[in-house]
Amino acid sequence: MKHCMKKQRQQVVEQNNSDKNNIIHYQDLPEDDNIINITFISDTHEEHNKLDGELYNGDILVHTGDLTNGENDPSDLTPIKVFLDWFQQQPYKYKIFIGGNHDFAMRNDEKFALLLKQYPSVNYLCSSSVSVTLKNQTLKFYGIPFVTYLKGWTFYVPNEKLQQTANSIEPCDILLTHDVPYHSKSLLQRVNEIKPKIHAFGHMHEHAGVIVKDGVTFINGAQMGFPVYDHIYKPIRVNLSQNGVQIPENVKLWNEFPK
Numbered sequence: 138m139k140h141c142m143k144k145q146r147q148q149v150v151e152q153n154n155s156d157k158n159n160i161i162h163y164q165d166l167p168e169d170d171n172i173i174n175i176t177f178i179s180d181t182h183e184e185h186n187k188l189d190g191e192l193y194n195g196d197i198l199v200h201t202g203d204l205t206n207g208e209n210d211p212s213d214l215t216p217i218k219v220f221l222d223w224f225q226q227q228p229y230k231y232k233i234f235i236g237g238n239h240d241f242a243m244r245n246d247e248k249f250a251l252l253l254k255q256y257p258s259v260n261y262l263c264s265s266s267v268s269v270t271l272k273n274q275t276l277k278f279y280g281i282p283f284v285t286y287l288k289g290w291t292f293y294v295p296n297e298k299l300q301q302t303a304n305s306i307e308p309c310d311i312l313l314t315h316d317v318p319y320h321s322k323s324l325l326q327r328v329n330e331i332k333p334k335i336h337a338f339g340h341m342h343e344h345a346g347v348i349v350k351d352g353v354t355f356i357n358g359a360q361m362g363f364p365v366y367d368h369i370y371k372p373i374r375v376n377l378s379q380n381g382v383q384i385p386e387n388v389k390l391w392n393e394f395p396k
Contacts, residue, residue, distance in 0.1 A: 171272045172383070175199060175311075176229070176374045177358035179339025182206050182239065183216055184361070185223050187368040195374065196271055198229040201339045201358060202237025202282050202315035207291065211241040214252050221256050231269050233260045235280040237315040237339065238290040266307055276377070279309035279333075284316040284340065303327040312336045317344065318355060319394040328353060334382060335375070345370045346389030354382040355394075 179201040205216040236243040262280025283294040303323035312333040318325045337356040342363035376383035
């Protein structure tokens, strides 16, 4: 891991109570054994192999859904198995993922549950949480894969159930959803209530990047473009320390939620 701890020039997002104090600035980061690095990816749509060479030794790898295309028979778990074979081999201490609206086969509960048992090193979250302890820090991840506006797709939640779904989200350090927070007032309200350090998602491919708002670092780790599905974005790797979330220079920063 020493090669990951070298000095590097990064943007540091300081977590504070008001946007006025959420300062993004540059500094040289010293070696720090207490920094946890987390890599976020999403919406790989069966093209995960294109990330080979872009993922390297790290602490935590997170995928926020749409790992498949959803074009196959929902009873066929082969695309998910292919992904999990790849995912479990990635050089990270912890690997965590949720589903997305394309991942129909995940609703084949019994078969999917049996498949997951073959991958004990992988954590799947679906309205559930996992806590990991690394480098003197314990982080709680909570994952929920719902989407709005896409009736008939996997994990769709109708408007009349959005508030109930959002209220079910537990306080956590890192929240994982597939849909974006700006598609649901209920979701965004809940995020602002529990104030996770990071809210990671995907779904809107063209909105990949990072925004810091109301004391939360929002990360869209989508890999594919839109409307043409092509691998055009890089994984988003951040460092998490007692000082806040540290963001590399090459990440696209949004000033406001995209329209």
